[in-house]
Amino acid sequence: MLTLNILGAGRVGQTLARLFRDFDQFKIASVYTRSAKTGQKAVDFIGAGQAISNLRELADADIWMLTVPDDEIQEVSKLLLDNRLLKPQSTVFHCSGAKSSEILQPLRDAGHFVASIHPVRSFASPQLAASDFAGTFCGVEGDTEALEILIPAFKAIGAHTFLLDTGHKLRYHAASVFASNYLVALMDVALKTYQAAGLSPEMAATLAQPLAKKTLENVFNSSTEAALTGPIKRGDFQTVEKQLADLSEWDQGSANLYQAFIEPTKEIANRGKSK
Numbered sequence: 171m172l173t174l175n176i177l178g179a180g181r182v183g184q185t186l187a188r189l190f191r192d193f194d195q196f197k198i199a200s201v202y203t204r205s206a207k208t209g210q211k212a213v214d215f216i217g218a219g220q221a222i223s224n225l226r227e228l229a230d231a232d233i234w235m236l237t238v239p240d241d242e243i244q245e246v247s248k249l250l251l252d253n254r255l256l257k258p259q260s261t262v263f264h265c266s267g268a269k270s271s272e273i274l275q276p277l278r279d280a281g282h283f284v285a286s287i288h289p290v291r292s293f294a295s296p297q298l299a300a301s302d303f304a305g306t307f308c309g310v311e312g313d314t315e316a317l318e319i320l321i322p323a324f325k326a327i328g329a330h331t332f333l334l335d336t337g338h339k340l341r342y343h344a345a346s347v348f349a350s351n352y353l354v355a356l357m358d359v360a361l362k363t364y365q366a367a368g369l370s371p372e373m374a375a376t377l378a379q380p381l382a383k384k385t386l387e388n389v390f391n392s393s394t395e396a397a398l399t400g401p402i403k404r405g406d407f408q409t410v411e412k413q414l415a416d417l418s419e420w421d422q423g424s425a426n427l428y429q430a431f432i433e434p435t436k437e438i439a440n441r442g443k444s445k
């Protein structure tokens with residue numbers, strides 16, 4: 171069985187390591203974190219491996235999973251190279267959504283195989299993520315030699331893998347930012363705007379929830395064009411102008427956001443007309 175070293179064992183590192191162990195994919199060797207306490211906690215959850223916080227104690231391994239925060243990936247991979255810790259033709263991968271395998275180029279130049287495997291989900295806690303990981307989509311890209319090992323292992327733990335274009339990794343991740351993070355920001359503005367109109371926080375949520383849920387349902391059951399309703403769709407541009415002016419009087423940030431959405435929303439309305 172191939173051996174796996176884990177560098178960075180937070181939410182993602184612990185979850186994947188536990189699943190690789192449970193599904194007999196890799197033998198867990200070293201679990202490296204900066205603090206001995208987080209490393210031991212991770213090993214307890216994974217149920218295998220040796221917690222270490224000194225790079226020199228790293229065991230030999232065939233595969234290296236760099237599940238440190240995004241900004242640490244390059245630095246940690248440099249440490250592996252500088253300290254000559256990798257045996258020839260090792261497989262090294264990270265799980266970042268925004269960064270590609272290209273950030274591991276120095277390892278590739280040294281004759282190793284690199285990849286990125288991005289699970290498209292939120293890992294709130296390792297316990298929860300490990301119990302419902304099956305069915306998680308994972309965007310993969312990198313060297314064929316690395317993917318030939320990693321894709322079957324990820325499929326074995328329940329992932330649905332799909333290939334990503336290495337050159338568009340940042341853009342791919344921006345799409346997830348729109349679909350998730352900015353949706354949250356938009357809901358925050360909607361709730362604040364209801365309250366600025368005199369409604370209680372509870373009433374604001376009561377009104378926003380069915381509107382938002384039904385709209386999302388319509389988008390995915392039909393299309394964005396079919397799901398669009400409201401003043402821009404109807405062509406009520408006087409209302410749009412008045413709303414913009416009213417928001418500017420209350421809160422310029424919310425007015426700017428409202429304005430930024432006018433053109434993209436008109437575009438959807440026009441596409442809808444031409445269908």
Ligand SMILES: NC(=O)c1ccc[n+]([C@@H]2O[C@H](COP(=O)([O-])OP(=O)(O)OC[C@H]3O[C@@H](n4cnc5c(N)ncnc54)[C@H](OP(=O)(O)O)[C@@H]3O)[C@@H](O)[C@H]2O)c1
Nearest residue numbers: 178179180181182203204205208237238240265266292293
């Ligand atoms: N969380 C998600 O929902 C999610 C989803 C998809 C992909 N990802 C990706 O998965 C990767 C890991 O994210 P995460 O959420 O699991 O992070 P996390 O929970 O913050 O865990 C980071 C781990 O790395 C260790 N660490 C930090 N800096 C280190 C360093 N310089 N050297 C060695 N260990 C270090 C931390 O322990 P110490 O502080 O003790 O060192 C901790 O064990 C990231 O690339 C992220 O983009 C995350």
